[in-house]
Amino acid sequence: MQWIEISIVCERVATDKVTTLFSDYADNGIIEENLDQEPEKQKFVVYVDSSCDEEAIKSDIRLRFKEAQINIDSIESHILDESTWYNSWQQYIEPTEILPNLIIKPAWQDYDNVDNREIIEIDSDLSFGTGSHETTRSCARLLQEYVHRRGDAIQNDICLDIGTGTGILLLIAAKLGITNLIGIDIDENAANQARINASNNNVDATIIHGDLAHDFNGRAAIIIANLTVDPLKILLPIIGDKLEVDGALIISGIIDDRYDEIMPYITQHWQIKTELVEGSWHTFALQKL
Known part of the structure; x- marks a missing residue:
């Protein structure tokens, strides 16, 4: 199976609106990535079934953002195969200390628990709620x-x-x-x-x-x-x-x-x-x- 990876860069303050606008395309979750050189900007990545029309989706997203008065800095898309898609979003997720001595650990990541902390292990092939937000x-x-x-x-x-x-x-x-x-x-x-x-x-x-x-x-x-x-x-x-x-x-x-x-x-x-x-x-x- 293949996936269309669509990434958009826009103002961070629009995050809530962007996740709502993306909801129709976000069956596999939305990745939010910080941009070190532009702290006021945010990159959003969503993966869409490759049976959809890539250009039609991008046109629809541009229209929705325009109607919501959100300026898009850039919008890009790529076709990924199953293994590339799986590895692509997983790289963003790291073990996180959610509370003192309580770690949220993605199932696909190693964690050297030298301090004997409590561990919650989260696995997901669909959504990205692993504690970092x-x-x-x-x-x-x-x-x-x-x-x-x-x-x-x-x-x-x-x-x-x-x-x-x-x-x-x-x-x-x-x-x-x-x-x-x-x-x-x-x-x-x-x-x-x-x-x-x-x-x-x-x-x-x-x-x-x-x-x-x-x-x-x-x-x-x-x-x-x-x-x-x-x-x-x-x-x-x-x-x-x-x-x-x-x-x-x-x-x-x-x-x-x-x-x-x-x-x-x-x-x-x-x-x-x-x-x-x-x-x-x-x-x-x-x-x-």
Whole structure:
């Protein structure tokens, strides 16, 4: 099988919009690459099935970016075979210390654990949620703070991860001592990958392929939603019905230039308990009003 590799360079502040615009083409995830010589720029790489029309895709992307008022510095495309594609995106993923003494290790990478740290091993041939992104780190920090506050009471808490992807935040929750774990994702491939990663890490988690409103009928004490602004705007009212009365909600995926846009959706029904900022990204711990 062959793949079309499409790479775009544009302003970093457009990251949230770019991931949304790429969503139709991103069945195999989106790679975000920093440009050392241009810190205000970001390179985005997406892999598309080679049965698609390469030039038509590039024309469609240019049109979408123009409509979204995002200036593209460059757009390039190449045809890759299966092995080249597999090696191409894997090179970007390295072991990451997500919390003190807790390492996220890609399954295809070696890690010399000389300090006897806790290891979570993530494998994925579809998405790239392996712990290196600012939003994942911030969610992990707030999750750790939640666990410290709850103490032994976490044994009875249900943790729900919305848009679970590779299941990474559920696996972090397990390492922190939460045992009642549920992940949900509308993408069937992501749900399957989360099940594989949970099994490979000996974590007992329920993974649901489906829609939050209709396919999760319980309530959770702690809910995590590391998404982007557009789905958060839709889901924030629904999440309130899925959270216990005194429960905690952690949300992330909010970039600087869309901060003001999401705030009315937060303040209408939620009280901000904590806000973390890392780079251009904002992460919140919320409680229902």
